[in-house]
Amino acid sequence: MGVWDGVNLGMDITLRQVQDFLQVLTNGVAAGAVYALVAVSFILVYKAVGIVNFAAGEIVAVGGYVGVVLANILGLPLVLSLLICIVLMSFFGYGFQFVVYRPLKGKSFLIIAISTLATGIILANGIQLIFGPAPRRLEPLLANPTVDIKGVFISVPNLIIIFISILTLIGIKFLFAKTRLGFQMMSTAQDPEMAKLLGINTDKMVSITFMLSFAIAGLVGFLIAPVLYLVPTMGLGIALKGFAAAIIGGFGEVNGAIVGGLSIGILEILFARYLSSSFQSLLIFLVVLGFLYFRPEGIFNREIGQKV
């Protein structure tokens, strides 16, 4: 009898472990989808105009707070607030380029990097000034926001995040693979001079790229607002994970960003669950440094060269 007890107990634990693992895995996939979107959002700008936006995380935070204002404070319906949030953020992106991109055209990397960093500081502290340091949260959709799939509890906001992320990523792939606008944007990114000669309005394409990038960032902010508590300083962590995803993916590839984001999200959450939550961010940065050292071209081994 004692023997059977042990086995039953063992199987019970195993089943629970599997359920727990699946639960953790879904959370990881949701987090990974968010990182992938963040990475895509600044890779677009990087490819189009060659600047890395160090304010990327703060822009996501702005998106989240805009969502809070629209949905919680103004009380608009969620879908409508999401759409308004995306539109507002794309206007923000349109304006952003006149601060850190157009006046600094042709300046060294250092200058541009610092100006985006400074913009990030302004945004983070501007948020703090307006909303205070206390955490905010978009009121969740449902009272009990989990679904029970054979004992695996999965949070609905996470499912929504995964679903909308997949849709968005498919949309972006479609834009660049099939549409005229996408081709024009790509050729502007690849060779602005040539694109101009071929009659493409490159200024407009750059503007559209900024708007698209910020719209995605706004979407991310809105999506994570019901899951995470929003704090003014949240941008840094998100941006770092996004950068990490981009580096793993080879900095400049949408596919790479997706793989990079998912691997970071899953790796981080499994590590935190099963090994150590305090050394979780250590792992991510060691992985990133390892990639930078051994495979700076990213996981897909895309050749990178330097322009002389």
Next chain:
Amino acid sequence: MSKSKSGSTSALKEIVQKSQHGNLMGVNPTYLKLFRYVSYFLFVGLIAILPNLVNGLQLRLATLASIWFVATMGLQVLMGQAGLVSIGQAAFVGVGAYTAAILATKHGFSFLLTIPIGGLSGVILAIIVGFPTLKLRGHYLAIASIGVGQIILVLMVNWRAVTNGMDGITSIIRPVESSRVYFYICVAIGLAIAAALYSLRNTPVGLAFTALRTDETAAGAMGISVAWHYLIAFMISGFCAGVAGGLFAYNEGFISPYGFDLGQSIVLLTMIIIGGLRHISGALVGAILLVFLPPNLEFLGSSYMVIYGIAVLLVILFAPDGAAGAILKIRDKFLRKISRTSGEASNE
């Protein structure tokens, strides 16, 4: 052969000096020398009597400014001279601070040993970090430096056996009782490092930094070892940060991971940008401005970080040479004017 080589070196030197010292065309060299000696004399005099002029809090801030001056000089070499980006300088300061603090409190090392060892720990970290990141440029390096900063921070918070976690290390006792003497010590160390860095600028290493910053590919083609010189820049920067960390630990008497996070890295970056990236004196001006302004901007409340950001943005957009650049421009104008008037006087 050797003659042509030295000839090209001196030509390069001239170009570099012009870029370093601004436009001195039409300035009487005697006046320049005189001006320099007078300003050095005034500066040293001011430092000597400063403790008598200010209250205890202001003296503490002045000491802090001289400590951040040391750390920011490292950034000036790395960013202003070699053209590399680091958004993780505070982590190097932190490693220096923890090294000095642990050696002093747990092993009873004296100040004369802990400060150089603190600097050395910065150099060692620079080598460890430098090797994997040396082939990175631009945004890769910037992101890697943030990553390294975060790794160090995580270690400071979680490696409790060594760092005592968030509680930090307490009761680090200053080598001298008087805060006035400690201020002099910090300033003296800062000025000694500044003098060394000034003379470095006209050595082959300093010239190589400028060449690499201007055009890395061309410099490499001319036979300058790119990786080696970048590593040297990293090591110098790490040394300055480590020394500053040690001085900081003694000055505060207590350190915790709070003082060495990304925010502090950005503050150090802001110092050198606002002070003037191209000038070693920019580190001094920036450190003074950013230590003394925040307490005087208290009426702005927590919004002063917004002001920081806006100030950095404005400086980058409209005055990329920073405050030191502006001061030097005024100096040159003044010197040109008196050179001209004295020239006219001697003609008559």
